[in-house]
Amino acid sequence: MGGTRRIMTRQISSFFFLIVCAAFAVQDRPNIVWLTTEDNSACWYRLYNPEHGAPMPNVERLAKDGLVFNNAYSCGPVCSVARSTIISGCYSPRTGAQYHRNQVPVAMPSGLRMFPYYLRQAGYYTTNNKKEDYNYRTEDKEGVWDESSGKATYRNRQSNQPFFHVQNYMRTHESRLFGNLPKETEYVTDPAGVKLFPYHPDTLLFRKKYAQYLTLNAVVDAEMGTLIRQLEEDGLLDDTFIFHYGDHGGVLPGGKAYAHNDGLQVAMVVYVPKNWQHLVPAERGSRIDGFVEFVDLSATVLNLAGVDIPEGIDGKPFLGKGITFDDLNKRDTAFGYAERFDEKYDMVRFLRKGKYTYWRSYQPFNFDGLHAFYRYKQPAFREWRDLANAGKLNAVQSAFYKARPPEELFDLEKDPHEVNNLANDPSYADVLIEMRRALQQKEKALPDVGFFPEPVVLSESDGNAVEFGRKNKERIEALIDIADLQLRPFPEAMPALEKALNSAVPAERYWGLITCSAFGKQALSLSKEIEAISASDPDRFVRTRAAEFLGLTGAADPVPVLMDVLRHSTDPIEVNLILNTVVLLRDGAGIQFDLSNVGNAAWMKMGGLVPHRVNYLEGGTGELPKKK
Structure with missing residues (x-):
């Protein structure tokens, strides 16, 4: 009997020893959390715009112990296109996911899964709360999330299981400007003191909407602070990368849904956990000038997690093993695209290289202000159109309601809101040609299926736009050449x-x-x-x-x-x-x-x-x- 008690005592001691070891085990892979806000350009943040941006102390806290990317770009300027780019790691005009929202969902590229699938296969607990908004088929979502719902949380994982969690915040969504701030919410800035973009009319309504949006950024920052504190209380900050970004630019008229810098450049702040500093190429508190794109996010997360990056994605990691500071800062190019927004069609491609941005409007007669029902639910949009129709705008403000040049070139250092077109300035001729050729090469290399009408792609591809593009690559190249006749003198x-x-x-x-x-x-x-x-x-x-x-x-x-x-x-x-x-x-x-x-x-x-x-x-x- 005594021997039995000694054996039981040893077993109980071993059991408690294992519990203690588990409690203090060093995690072998980092956790990754995304805090994603809606419709939010970088220029709305004090972190990027010290004089006129919104105070966001929780984001600024992440920046203090992390990295700030000065040049981060959403490839698409509207939710479903941006999120389809992120989840696939592929440029949407290659996959047929560049329309908001796809009237018929398209297939992911053959052999490629939405990237959280690979994390899950590697043992990660993957959760999304809750917005998806992907333009891909329902069957492509199988095996991607352990949970994707309004109740999804990393807290349901197994003990010491690494996790990838996405938390989406709606407070800054465009729809929050359809009405006014809640009565209990005070402006963080006086409408009289806001700095308007040069293409917007200076009216009381626009000033109030600016102040309203700056205030909403401060409100959403407080919401994100709640989850950051939860991670801290759970003892997870030292092992968790926290990414914050807006899902694309916006939200005042001329930003969201337009392939302009105000519609594409977003904040990108990455908190770096103490136990995983060796996976980033710069000291905590650094700002990075190298360009990053949403198409790179999937590869970056997989690289941080030590998971092989699958063939077939377009993105490249900007954090994790093998990424050096010098290589990162050599990245100087970003690509963007805008096509159909709800019922409104257009076709614009955007390229930034260094300090220059280039807009290629393939259907330049489709003026930016062409009606789309959701756009004009916003009072500022309606006022802008009314003033344009009444002839009460200056040349810069009224351009939104007129046909555009086929190509435009801007110097962001001198002209951050892209109103001074340099395409016809002889002193910029070499830059223009370089940008034009770079975009042509990009479009042909994809290849860009947007050169076929959307109904044609859907009817002839059986939903597999990638294969459709591959089969029609030479034809797409010929169509690009015909479209680029717009750039020559007519004779x-x-x-x-x-x-x-x-x-x-x-x-x-x-x-x-x-x-x-x-x-x-x-x-x-x-x-x-x-x-x-x-x-x-x-x-x-x-x-x-x-x-x-x-x-x-x-x-x-x-x-x-x-x-x-x-x-x-x-x-x-x-x-x-x-x-x-x-x-x-x-x-x-x-x-x-x-x-x-x-x-x-x-x-x-x-x-x-x-x-x-x-x-x-x-x-x-x-x-x-x-x-x-």
Whole structure:
């Protein structure tokens, strides 16, 4: 009996010894937490804008014991596009995820999973609270999160299990500017003292919205402070990297949804835990000038966790083993893209290299202020349009409501809000050519499937846009070349344009017509040929673009052609693209349309985005009544 007691005593002692060891075990991999705010450009933070930014003491605390990235970029200027870039590690125009939000979800690249899957396979506990907003298929989410919900927390992991947790904060979302601050919330700054962006009108409403947004940043900072204190109370700060970033830029008009610096440059602050300082290339408290992009976040997290980075992603790690300070600071390029926002179409690509930014507007007649129902729920947006229509804005402020140049070049050091276009300045000719060629090379290398209309990609790719792009790479390169005829003098471009208009390939005729519209009345010598295309081309998208040219230039009445195209359309995704031209011609050229002529079309009763356009064209705001 005594022997049995001694054995039991040893077993109990060993058991408690293991418990004590487990409690004091050194974690073999770091934890990683993301604190993500909505619609939040870097320029709204005191950390980046000491004189006019919002005080955010909790973010500043992270910076004091971490790294501040001075040049961090969301590749997409709107939620679903930015988040699709992050979760895949791929540039969205390569995967077909560049539209907000995809009307038909697309597939992840073959053989590639959303990156938290790899963390989970390596033993990490992965949680997301709670926004996803990915443009990928539901089946691509399988095995990615241990939990993704409003209740997800790292606290449900097993003892000493490393974790990756994402916490999303809505307080700074665009929708919070539709109304006013809660009555109990006081401004952190006087509206009279805010510094307005040069492209915004100086009105009391705009000043109040600036002050409101600065205040919301201070409020969300306090919310993030709660989770930071929780990590501290749980004894986790010494083993946990904490990333803070906005999910893209914004949120006042001209930021969110636009591939401009104010829509793409975000804060990026990374708290560095004491036990894992060896995984970063600089001392805590440092600021990093090297450029980082959202496409790099997946590779960075995997590298910090010691997990192999899968082939097929576009991003490169900026922290973890093998990353040096010198290599990081050599990074000087960022790429961005804007295409469809809800029902509004456009196509802009953005490139920053060094201190210069380059905008390439492939459909420059689609002026920035073209109606989208969600945009104009914001009072400041509505006031801006009203002032533009009344002729009460200066040249810089009114540019948002006018056709753009096909390419624009800016010096951010002198012009941080990109209002002084240097593209036509001879002293910047070498810079312009360098930026133009760099973007051309980027687009062709992807390849960028945005050069095909969205409905074409969806119908011909079976949702696999990557494979579609691979098969059509040479064709995409040819389409880019046709689009870039916009950058030549018209007499020089005309022979190649005539060739495109007579091509047997519909997409080449399509881009030839868009390029003619970019030239505007310079291309009227081709109007008879384009009028014939509008009447008889077998492709509805080609006919639409031909009618668009005729309407924008006044060469002929586009209404009969567009009404005929709409009567024969059955796909609501196709119809939404065509209705973008209708809205452009009505609001930009004053051409009136009567949709009763197509009142029996099946798409008039379909869901999706079309009802928003129909509502707006029939005199509404585009916002639909909520279903009871």
